Amino acid sequence: MSAAAAMAGRRGWTHGLRLLTVLLVLLGAGFPLYWMFVTSLTPSAALFAVPPHVWPSWSELGVYTEAFRTIPVGRWLRNSAVIAAGTTVLSIALAIFPAYALSRFQFRGAGLVGLGLFATQMLPEAMLVVPLYAIFGQFGLLNTLAGLILANTAFTVPVITWMLKGAIDGVPIDVEEAAKIDGCTRIGIVLSIVLPLVAPSLAAAAVISFFHGWNEYVLATTLISDEALRPASVGLASFVGELSTPVHSVMAVGLIYTVPAVVFYLFVQRYVVAGMTAGSVKG
Amino acid sequence: MVQPTRRHLGALAASLAILGRPLARPALAQGVKEIITFAGVTFTEAGRGDKLRAWVDGFNKSQDRIEVQPIGMPFATLANTVFTQMGGGAGPDLVRFDQIDYYAAVAARRILPLDEILADGHYTFTAAMKYLKVDGKAYGVPFESSNYVLLHNAALLKSGAPANFDDFLAKAKAATTDGVYGFAFRATMAERPGFWQDLCNFVFGFGGRWSDGKELTLNSPGVIEGVSAYKRVYDSGVLPKGADAATYRRMFWEGKLVMEIDNGGVAAILNQQAPTMPLVASFSPFPTRTQGAILAPLTINANTKNKAAVTTFLKWSLQPGPQRELQALLGAGNAATVVERTPEELQARPWLKVYDDQTSNSIPQLVEGFEIKTPEVQQIVLEQVLRVLQAGQDPKRAMDEAQRIAAARVKR
Amino acid sequence: MTPGPAPDAGAERWTPYWFIAPLALYLLLFQGVPLVQEAGLSFTATSLLSPREHVFVGLDNYRNLLDGSDFHAVLATTAVYTVACVVLSILLGLGVALLLDAPFRGRGVARALVTVPWAAPPVAVALIFVWIFNAQYGVFNFVLRSVGFAAGRENWLDTPELALPAVLLTTIWQIFPFAAVVILAALQGVSAELKEAATIDGADRLSIFGAVVWPTIRPSVALLSLFLTIWSIRRFDLIWLMTQGGPIGATETLVIKLYRDGFVYRDLGQAAAVGMVGVVVALAVTAVYFHFTRRAERAAGA
Numbered sequence: 003m004s005a006a007a008a009m010a011g012r013r014g015w016t017h018g019l020r021l022l023t024v025l026l027v028l029l030g031a032g033f034p035l036y037w038m039f040v041t042s043l044t045p046s047a048a049l050f051a052v053p054p055h056v057w058p059s060w061s062e063l064g065v066y067t068e069a070f071r072t073i074p075v076g077r078w079l080r081n082s083a084v085i086a087a088g089t090t091v092l093s094i095a096l097a098i099f100p101a102y103a104l105s106r107f108q109f110r111g112a113g114l115v116g117l118g119l120f121a122t123q124m125l126p127e128a129m130l131v132v133p134l135y136a137i138f139g140q141f142g143l144l145n146t147l148a149g150l151i152l153a154n155t156a157f158t159v160p161v162i163t164w165m166l167k168g169a170i171d172g173v174p175i176d177v178e179e180a181a182k183i184d185g186c187t188r189i190g191i192v193l194s195i196v197l198p199l200v201a202p203s204l205a206a207a208a209v210i211s212f213f214h215g216w217n218e219y220v221l222a223t224t225l226i227s228d229e230a231l232r233p234a235s236v237g238l239a240s241f242v243g244e245l246s247t248p249v250h251s252v253m254a255v256g257l258i259y260t261v262p263a264v265v266f267y268l269f270v271q272r273y274v275v276a277g278m279t280a281g282s283v284k285g
Numbered sequence: 286m287v288q289p290t291r292r293h294l295g296a297l298a299a300s301l302a303i304l305g306r307p308l309a310r311p312a313l314a315q316g317v318k319e320i321i322t323f324a325g326v327t328f329t330e331a332g333r334g335d336k337l338r339a340w341v342d343g344f345n346k347s348q349d350r351i352e353v354q355p356i357g358m359p360f361a362t363l364a365n366t367v368f369t370q371m372g373g374g375a376g377p378d379l380v381r382f383d384q385i386d387y388y389a390a391v392a393a394r395r396i397l398p399l400d401e402i403l404a405d406g407h408y409t410f411t412a413a414m415k416y417l418k419v420d421g422k423a424y425g426v427p428f429e430s431s432n433y434v435l436l437h438n439a440a441l442l443k444s445g446a447p448a449n450f451d452d453f454l455a456k457a458k459a460a461t462t463d464g465v466y467g468f469a470f471r472a473t474m475a476e477r478p479g480f481w482q483d484l485c486n487f488v489f490g491f492g493g494r495w496s497d498g499k500e501l502t503l504n505s506p507g508v509i510e511g512v513s514a515y516k517r518v519y520d521s522g523v524l525p526k527g528a529d530a531a532t533y534r535r536m537f538w539e540g541k542l543v544m545e546i547d548n549g550g551v552a553a554i555l556n557q558q559a560p561t562m563p564l565v566a567s568f569s570p571f572p573t574r575t576q577g578a579i580l581a582p583l584t585i586n587a588n589t590k591n592k593a594a595v596t597t598f599l600k601w602s603l604q605p606g607p608q609r610e611l612q613a614l615l616g617a618g619n620a621a622t623v624v625e626r627t628p629e630e631l632q633a634r635p636w637l638k639v640y641d642d643q644t645s646n647s648i649p650q651l652v653e654g655f656e657i658k659t660p661e662v663q664q665i666v667l668e669q670v671l672r673v674l675q676a677g678q679d680p681k682r683a684m685d686e687a688q689r690i691a692a693a694r695v696k697r
Numbered sequence: 698m699t700p701g702p703a704p705d706a707g708a709e710r711w712t713p714y715w716f717i718a719p720l721a722l723y724l725l726l727f728q729g730v731p732l733v734q735e736a737g738l739s740f741t742a743t744s745l746l747s748p749r750e751h752v753f754v755g756l757d758n759y760r761n762l763l764d765g766s767d768f769h770a771v772l773a774t775t776a777v778y779t780v781a782c783v784v785l786s787i788l789l790g791l792g793v794a795l796l797l798d799a800p801f802r803g804r805g806v807a808r809a810l811v812t813v814p815w816a817a818p819p820v821a822v823a824l825i826f827v828w829i830f831n832a833q834y835g836v837f838n839f840v841l842r843s844v845g846f847a848a849g850r851e852n853w854l855d856t857p858e859l860a861l862p863a864v865l866l867t868t869i870w871q872i873f874p875f876a877a878v879v880i881l882a883a884l885q886g887v888s889a890e891l892k893e894a895a896t897i898d899g900a901d902r903l904s905i906f907g908a909v910v911w912p913t914i915r916p917s918v919a920l921l922s923l924f925l926t927i928w929s930i931r932r933f934d935l936i937w938l939m940t941q942g943g944p945i946g947a948t949e950t951l952v953i954k955l956y957r958d959g960f961v962y963r964d965l966g967q968a969a970a971v972g973m974v975g976v977v978v979a980l981a982v983t984a985v986y987f988h989f990t991r992r993a994e995r996a997a998g999a
Contacts, residue, residue: 020796024807027793031814031874037836038825046558047539052464053843054836096720103716115717117983120923122728124979126931128956129972132369132748132965133731133738139373156727159720161924168920188712217818219934223362224369227324227377229354235820239938240329240359248331249535249828256821267816268809271878365745365960372748389963393746473855474943477961527832527852661962671945675857 035260042066042253049249062250069254078234079262081147082216085233088151089215090208093158097207101166102192106175119160127157127220135224145228153221158211165210169203170196205270216263234259318352319594324367325381325581327429328357332557333550336614343610344601351594353379360478364389371395371588378589379598381428383478384416384580384649385663388656391419396584398422402596408603409623413580416649425582426603431548431618432643433486433576436555436636439563441465441543446567450514453544453570457523460543467523468544469533470515472674474667479530481663482577484670485650486546487511490571495662498654501695503666503688504681512670512680514571519674538562548579549640553616556634566636568643578647579618619644658695665691732976738969745963758970767946768954775950775978778865779929783922786869790876791918797877798884808881815874823938826867830854857947860940864948868935872928876921883917884910919993923986930979951975 040055043062048055069075104112134153135144143149173196181191197204219235226232232240238259241252323341328334334357341353356377358366364386370376371390382390390396400422413430417423435453437446442460447453457467470483488495491514493507502508518524525533525542534551536542538559546569556564569576583602585595601607603621612620613630617640631638652659669687672678739758741751762768797808814822829837832852842849853863887910895905933952936942942949942957949957951971959968 017801020799021801024796024801027796028807028810030870031811034822034825034829034870035813035817037829038821041825041828046535050464050536050539050541050834052834052839054834054839096723099716100720103713107713109713112713115721117987118724120927120983120986121976121980122724122732123927124930124983125728125732125976126933126952126955126972128933128952128959129735129968129975130728130731132372132745132959133734134727135369135373136734136748137726137730139375144370144373144375153727156724159724163720188709213816217820217934219820224366227322227356227366227370229356235818238818238820238824239362240357249531251331252824253828256824260817260821263818264813264816267812271809271812365963368746368963369748372746389746393744395746474945475854475939475941477941525833527855532831532834664961668945671943675855675944 035257035264038253038257038260042250042257044250046250065250065254066258069251069258073251073255074229074232074237075234075255075258077230078232078237079259081231082233082235082259083262084147085150085154085218085222086212086215088147089154089158090211092151092155093162093211094204094207096155096159097162097166098197099189099192101163102170102196104163104167105170106178116164119163123157123160125157127218131221131224134221138225145226145231147226147231150218150222150225150233151215153225154215154218155211158214162207162211165203165207166200169200173199209267209270212266213263319350319591320352320354321379321589321591321594321598322354322356322377323379323381323598324356324358324363324377325428326358326360326363326383327381328355329359332554333614333616340607340610340614343607344598347601351597353598368393368395371586374588376586376588378586378591378595380584380586381581382425382584384582384651385656385659387417387425387582387584388419388651388659390584391424392657395587396424397587397589397592398424399426399585399599402599403603406600406603408621410621411619411623412644413578413619413647414621416580417582425584426599426621427580427619428583428621429550429579429581429615429618430644430647431550431579431615432640432647433482433546433548433569433578434566434636434639434643435544435546435569436537436552437544437565437567438537438540438542439565441540446565447570450570450572454518454521454523457518457544458521461523464541466525466533466536466542467521468518469524469528469536469542470518470546471530472515472519472524472671473527473529474671476529477663477667480667482548482579482650483546484511484515484667485577486569487515487571489575489577489648490514490569490573492573492575495652495666496654501652501655501662501688501692503662503691504684509680509684512673512684515670516673516680546576549617549619549637550579550615552636552640556616556636564636566639568639574643574646576643576647577650578644580649583621655695661694662691665694735969735972738966739973741966743965745959745965748965751966754966758967761967762970762974767949770946771949771951771954772978774861774946774948775930778861778868778948778950779926781865782868782872782929783925785865786873786876786925787880787918787922789869789873790878790880790921793873793877794880794884797881812874812878814871815878817871819871819934820938822867822871823935826863826870827854827939830863854940855944857945860944860947864936864939867939868929868932871935872925876925879917879921880914883914887913916990916993919986919990923983926982927979930975930982951978 040058041049042065043058043060044055045059045062048059100115103109104116138144138149138153143152177195177199178191181195186195217235219239222233222236223239226236238252238255241248241255327337338355341355345352364383367376367380368386368390380396403423403426411427411430413427414423417425417427435446442456444456447456459467461467471479473480488508488511491507491511493505493509493511494502495508496502525536528536533542533545534547534555537545538555540562552564552566555562568574583599585592585599589595602611605622605624608620608622609624612618612624617634617637619641626637626641652662655662666687669678669683673680673683738751740753740755742754742757743751793811797804797811829835830853832838832850832855837853838849838851840849851859853859891909892905895909900908931952932950933956936948936950936953937956940948942953951974955968955971955975958964958971
C-alpha cells in the first residue's frame, strides 16, 4: 500500500473512532435530561421495576398538561424570566463603563478594583443573605422582583465586567482615535463604537447573567415570600414535600423549567464561543 | 452623541419601576378587605394541600371583611425563611410551625401568647395542648397532631401484626424477597428531621429518653438499646437502603414495602393512593408503647399588623364545624380540639382508631428541658448514630461521645 | 493587555473614576456593606431569630473552628472538591474540545448539544441525579450491575466514601461543557500554519500539542481555571440538595458548613466566622492567580 493510502486508511479509522467518541460524549451529556423525561412519564408502579423502563410511556403525556393545570408553572416561569432578563439588562448596563475604564485607562486604584471584583465573586449568597435581607427591608425592596434582580446583579456583575474588559482589550485603539478626532465624547465612543465591536462578549455576558438569574435559589427563597412572585427554582424545590413527593410532577416541572434555558442557550451559543475568550487569547 | 445614554438609563429606570410593583396582587376592588397571610407546609402537599386551601377558603367565603391567603413553603425552608422575615420585622401573620421551631420562636419572642384570645372560647383541647405551654403560657394551638404506629400491608404480611420486636424483625426478614422489602426507615443526614423522628420512636419504644428534664441522658441504657435496635434493623437486609421517605412511602402503596412506622398524615396518603390495599395499623413493636408524635402548632406572628383579623380567623378555626372538616382532611391526625370520629369513618378506615388510641402514649420528639437546643443535640446524636450504622462504631461508645459533645454544646 | 493611553491631562483625568463610580457604589452597597456586617457578626453570638440582638464574644467563634477537628475536614473537603472539579472538568473539556475541533459532518450540532448540561438549572439537576443514584432503582447502579461491577450494589449518596465521587460526577457533568466551549474557542486561535509546519517536520501529535497548541490556549485555560475555581468554592445548591453535606460530613464544604451553622443551628455568628475564613481563602487564591498571570505576562513580554 502506498504511504498516502496507508495514511488515508489510518485517517478513516481515526475518523470513525472520533465519531463514535463524539456520540458517546453526547449520550453522556444528554442522558440525565432524557431520564428526567422518561421518569416524568413512568407510571408509579413502574418506577420500581428492575430493569428500569428505558423508553417513555407516551400514554402518560397527560402529566404535563396536568402539571400546567394544577401547578402554577406558567407563573413560575414568567417570574423566572423577569428575574433573569432584569438581571441580564442591569448587569450589562452596570458593567460596560467600568470594563472600558479598566481596559483603557491607567489610574490609581485600578489594580485594587480588579482584585475587589474577583474577591466579591467568591462570596456565596448564603453568606450575604441575612444582611441583604436587613438592607432590603430598610429600602422596602423585600418581596419584589426588582429587589431580587438587584441582589442577583451584585453577584454577576463582577464576572461580566472582567469579561467585557478582556474583550475591550482586544479592540484596537485606532478605531477610537478616529472617532475622537471627529469630536465624539468618550461616552459616545463607548456606546456606539466599542460596544458593537465586542458583541460576542456581550452575548456571553448575557448568557451568564441570564442563567444566574434563572437558576438562583438561595436569595429567591428568602427575599420572596409572596407565592405569586415565586420563581421556578423555588417552586420546583417546594415540591419536595414533608410527607410525599409526586415524582412525575417533579420531573415534569423540572424538565419544563430546564427547557427554556437550554433553548435560549442553543440560540446564543455561537456568540458565547467567540465571546468567552475574546481578548484573552493574545496569540 | 450623549442621547443613547440618557435613553438607555431612562428605559432601565422605567423597567425597574414596573418591576417594583409586586405582580398579581389581588385587586382590592370590592370594598377594602383585610388580607392576612398564613404560611404552612401542608399547603404544598399533593392531596392535602388543595383540601386545606379549600378549608381556608371556607372562612374567606363565610364573611367579606377578611381574606386569608395561604402561603405554601417547602418543609426544608419554611422555618428559616419565616424566621429571617420575622427578624426583619415582617413575615406571615399566621404560621404553622414544626414543634422544634415553635420553641425557638417562643424563646425569641416572635409569636404571641394566646391565653387571652382563647380564654372565652371554652374549647376542649386535645392532650397535645399541654406540650405547647412554655412557662405556663400557650403560644400556639395544635393545628395538627399525629401519632406514630406500625403500618403494614396485610396482603403481603399474612401472619398479622408482630407481637414484639424479635417477632417484628423475623417477619420483616421473611417478607423481604425479590424486589419487596420488609421495612423502611430514614437513616441519612439529608433527611435529618425524619431520621430524628424515626430514631425517637425506636429510643422511646425501648424506654429511653433524651433527657430527664434537667440533664441530658443521651447515654442512658434505654437510649443505647434503642440505637442498638436501630442498628440491628439496618444490618438485617430488610431495608431499601438510601431510599428517602418519599420513595419508600411510594413503594409501600405500590406494594413493594411491607411495614413501616409512620404518622397519621402518611397513613391517609397511603390509603388515598392505594384504596384497595388492606392497610392495617397496630402499636409499634417495641417493649413500651411510648412513641413520638408530630405536633404542629398554629401561631400568630408578633409582627402582625392585623391582630383583630388574625384573631377572628383563629377563633373561627376552633369552631366545631371547621374543626371537624380540618380533622377529616388531615387524615389520621387530630386537630386542636377533641372531635369525635363518626362510626362511618371508623368503619371505612379502622386504622384511625389505632392512631387515636396511641395518643395517651405519645410524647414530643424533643429534648425535654432543652427544647431550643434540640437542633444541635439532634445533629450530634444523628452523627453518632450514623457512625454506628455505617462505620461500625459500638452504640455505647457512640452515645457516650454524643453525651460528651452535646453536654458541652448546650452549656455554650 | 493593551495599556491604555495616558489620559489627557485635565479633561479626562476624572473620566475613569466617573465610569467606575456607579458600579463601585452598587457593589459597596450590596456586597461591601453586607460583608462588613458579616465580619462584625463573626465576633458575636447572634441568633437567626433575633438578628439585631448581638452578644459580643470576641474570638470565640473562631476558636470553635480551630478546636473542632471537623473544620480541618471541611477545609480538606473543600480543597478536594474544588481541585477535582477544576482539573477533571478541564481535562474532560479539553478532550471534548479537541474532539470537536476537527471537521466532521454534524459538527455544529454536536457543538451545540454538548453544552446542554451547562444550561440545566442546578435544582433540577440535583433532583434527577438523586434519582439516578438511587441504590435500588437508580439507573446508574443498574448499568453498573449489568456490566458486572460490584459497585452496582452501592448506596452512592449515603456511603461516606462514595458520596463525594457521586457529587463530583454530577458537578463535572454540569460544568465540563463550559470548559469545552472555552477551550474550543481558544483552539480557533491556534495558528494553522504552525501546526502544518510542525507536522511536515515530522512531529507527532503530542509534541505538536505541547509546542504549538498549548502555549496558545494556555491564557484561556488559566482564566477558565479561575472561573471554575471561583464557582466551585461557591457552589451550594447542587451539594445541599443532594447530600446536605453528609454522610458524616463527607461532602461538607465551607459553604455547606456556613449554611448549616447559620440556618440549621441558627447561629449567625458562627456562620459568619466560617464565611470570613472562606473570604480569606478566596483572597489567597485570587492573589496567587494574579501573581502567576502577571509573571506569565512579563515572561511573554507583554
